[in-house]
Amino acid sequence: MxxxxxxxxxxxxxxxxxxxxxxxxxxxxxxxxxxxxxxxxxxxxxxxxxxxxxxxxxxxxxxxVDPLTGLFTYNMFKELAQKALDQGVARRVLVASDIKGFKYINSAIGYTQGDNILRMFADMVVQSSGPEVINARANGDVFVTLGVYEDRADFQEKLLLSNENFARLQNQIYDGINIRVRSGVYFLDPDCREIDLAVDRANLARKSVDYILKSTVVLYKDAPFSIKLRENEMINRMEYALMHGEFQVYYQPKIYLKDGSVAGAEALVRWVREDGRVIPPDEFIPLFEKNGFITKIDLFVLGSVCRWLKEREERGEPLFKISVNLSGADVRDDQLVSYIAEQVEAFGISPEYLEFELTETAFLSDTEQIFSVLKRLQDMGFTTSIDDFGSGYSIMNMVAEIPTDIIKMDCAFVQNCGKTDRGREFLGQLVLLVRKMGFVALCEGIETQDHLNMVKKMGCELGQGYYFSRPVPRPEFEEWLKKQRFHPGEICDMIEVNHRGKQEG
Incomplete structure (x- = not known):
């Protein structure tokens, strides 16, 4: 061998x-x-x-792994982050951060020092990250993080502090440059199952920092770009949502304050998507008022209310007045009253059980048309009311001539005026004035026993608010009603008495 x-x-x-x-x-x-x-x-x-x-x-x-910072590359980040989302999105947050004007910084201090800043920025990203976090350098000076959070406000505050501390330190080291960190934050919605979508939304928020100068941290929901995106999503889905039952009618009671009995209820629309996600009314209602879809929604609510009243009548259950909201866009439609009459006649519902609410802001334009619609509704036997009275646009100069029956004081009156003697005196005089003018006074926003005691003492006839019940779906409202006392004719009786007083005065 x-x-x-x-x-x-x-x-x-x-x-x-x-x-x-x-x-x-x-x-x-x-x-x-x-x-x-x-x-x-x-x-x-x-x-x-x-x-x-x-x-x-x-x-x-x-x-x-990125050779400069030691963080994951973007491709690896997407692979790991997608696996994390597949296991659940609860309390997940996506952050996209960069250094504003980093190309200028590279030119000013050189690429070697620029690389040092990126390494320190990566260290800051890692140090400020909590548990179960995946960090990556996406490209250039853009870094992304998928993490978890306990409290949204606390998470945002800590991120803001980290950004400010990093910028302050770098500006001390490198004289003559102005480093500013931009971070976009997206708290993942339940329906966001794709990491690409989450990153896109965080990046939209990051790019919006330049438009919202008060902070270096912008939430996706507050970003101008995201607002437009959400509006487009709602517009693209609104017809489908209406056809497939995503719009639901919730009910909130109106209480006769004299004895706590049920005097009526307000029907309110809610958007609950098939995946369970709830779209807040203050997002979709203003949008639908602008594009005209609100009329379809309001007529849908009216149809749902009429159907329920008919079902209660057939079961021999007590009926009471239910109010339906109308928008300014509705009353500008010459066919509105005809649409309402057709729906009510189709179900055979007596007009005495229906009330139509119009917000004070609707009077900003075409007052003559609004007066005409309200008068025609009254002549047909329906009750009319002005909602959110005093919320901004004052109609005090014309309120005496408005063909309406009920004035609903905006919730801000109860919740703010009740804090001072002067505020309580103002609200008390307003309630007295409304009643002297022949209208029924209703105070919204009653949330505590003190609120209730205050408005009762002022002589307000009707009340509405979370103290009695929040708006709830019909099945839950029906269960609540089983424990209540009814006075179905009370509102009508009050309207007749007040109108007689108005005519006599």
Whole structure:
């Protein structure tokens, strides 16, 4: 057996053996030299293979890890983050951050110092991250983080503090440059299951920092770009939502304050998507008022109310007045009263059980048309009311002439005026004035026993608010009604009495 050592850069890596299995023999110098030459070739090849293997390992490592910062690459981030979202999105948050004007900073202080800033920024991202966090350098100076949160406000405050501290430190180190960190935050919605969508929304918020100068942190829901995006999503879905039952009617009671009995209820629309996500009314109602879809929604609510009243009548259950909201866009439609009459007649509902509410702000334009619609509704036997009275646009100069029956004081009166003696005096005089003018006074926003005691003392006839019940779906409202007392004619009786007083005065 003949042996030859294998060496790479003077380092022993193995040996080569030549064996004659037929018989023992002696090896001459020529054979020894040839074996050594073969061993050298093998060692050289092994060195090449070792270098190649090392290069492959490095390439594989840097495929997943950014060589400058040590954070994950964006592709690796997406892979890991998507797996995390597949397990659930509850309390997940996506943050996208960058350094504003970083190209200018590179030019001003050089790329070497710019790289140092990026490394320190990456360290800050890691140090400010909580548990179960995936960090990555997406590209250039943009970093993304998928994490979890306990409290949204606390998370936002800590992120803002980290950004400010980093900027302050860098501006002290590098004189003459102004470093500002921008962060966009997206608290994941239940229906957001794609990491690409989450990153897009966080980036939209990040780019909005320049438009919202008060902070270096912007939430996706507050970003101008995201508002437009959400509006487009709602517009694209509104017809489908109406056809597939996503719009639901909730009910909130109106209480006769004299004895706490149920005097009526207000029907309110809510948008509950098929996936369970609730879209707040203050998002979709203003949008639908602008594009005209609100009329379809209001007529849908009216139809739902009429159907329920008919069902109660057929079951022999007590009926009471239910109010339906009308928007300014509704009353500008010349066919509105005809649409209402058709729906009510189709279900055979007496007009005495229906009330139509119009917000004070609707009187901003086309007052003559609004007066005409309200008068026609009254002539047909319906009750009319002015909602959110005193919320902003004052109609005090025309209120005496408005063909309405009930004035609903905006909830801000109860919740704010009740805090001071002067405020209580103002609200009390307003209630007195409304009643003297022949209208029924209703105070919204009653949430506490003190609120209730205050408005009762002022002589307010009707009340509405969370103290009695929040707006709830019909099944829940029906259960609530089973425990209540009814005075179905009370509102009508009050209207008649007040109107007689108005005529006599």
């Amino acid at each position: 003949l042996f030859a050592g294998l060496y790479s850069d003077g380092r022993y890596i193995g040996q080569l053996a030549l064996v004659n299995c037929s018989k023992a023999r002696a090896w001459d110098e020529k054979e020894r030299g040839e074996l050594a030459e073969v061993a050298g070739l093998i060692a050289s090849e092994a060195k090449t293979l070792e270098a190649l293997d090392d290069a492959n390992r490095r390439a594989e490592y840097y495929r997943d």
